[in-house]
Amino acid sequence: MTTPTAEAVHLRDLARLRRVRDRMDRDYAQPLDVEALARGAHMSAGHLSRQFRLAYGESPYSYLMTRRIERAMALLRRGDLSVTEVCFAVGCSSLGTFSTRFAELVGMPPSVYREQAAGDLRGLPSCLSKQASKPIRNREAPAPEPDLA
Structure with missing residues (x-):
C-alpha cells in the first residue's frame, strides 16, 4: 500500500x-x-x-454569517417580515448577534436597511438587485463620516 x-x-x-x-x-x-x-x-x-x-x-463561521446576512438582506428587501422573523429565518439564534454582524457587513442596522431597501432597488431585475446588494465581507463596510459640526 x-x-x-x-x-x-x-x-x-x-x-x-x-x-x-x-x-x-x-x-x-x-x-x-x-x-x-x-x-x-x-x-x-x-x-x-x-x-x-x-x-x-475567512473562517467557516464568518463565511456562514455572510451567507446568512446575504439571505437576510433579500428577506428584508421583501418587506413582509420583521427583523426578528428574518433573524430566525436565516438560522441566527440571537437577535443581538445578528444585528451586530449585519451592521458590520452592510454598514447599517437591519431595521434601517429594511426601511431604505424597499425603494432603493425597486425596478431592478432580481439578478442585478442581488449583485448590487451583496454584503461586504470582513468588516469592510464604509464607516459613517464623523459629524464635526
Whole structure:
C-alpha cells in the first residue's frame, strides 16, 4: 500500500472544503457549528478552520454569517417580515448577534436597511438587485463620516 502524496492530500482536503462550503450555502438556516461541519468532512475542527481560511480567506463561521446576512438582506428587501422573523429565518439564534454582524457587513442596522431597501432597488431585475446588494465581507463596510459640526 502506498501513502498518498502531499498533492493528493491537498486535493482531497480541497474537495472536502468545497463540500463544507456547499453545505453552508445549502443549510445556512440550520444550526451549524464548526465541530459538526468538521465531523462531516472527516477533519478536526482546528484543521477545518485553518484549511478553510487558507482556501477561502475567512473562517467557516464568518463565511456562514455572510451567507446568512446575504439571505437576510433579500428577506428584508421583501418587506413582509420583521427583523426578528428574518433573524430566525436565516438560522441566527440571537437577535443581538445578528444585528451586530449585519451592521458590520452592510454598514447599517437591519431595521434601517429594511426601511431604505424597499425603494432603493425597486425596478431592478432580481439578478442585478442581488449583485448590487451583496454584503461586504470582513468588516469592510464604509464607516459613517464623523459629524464635526
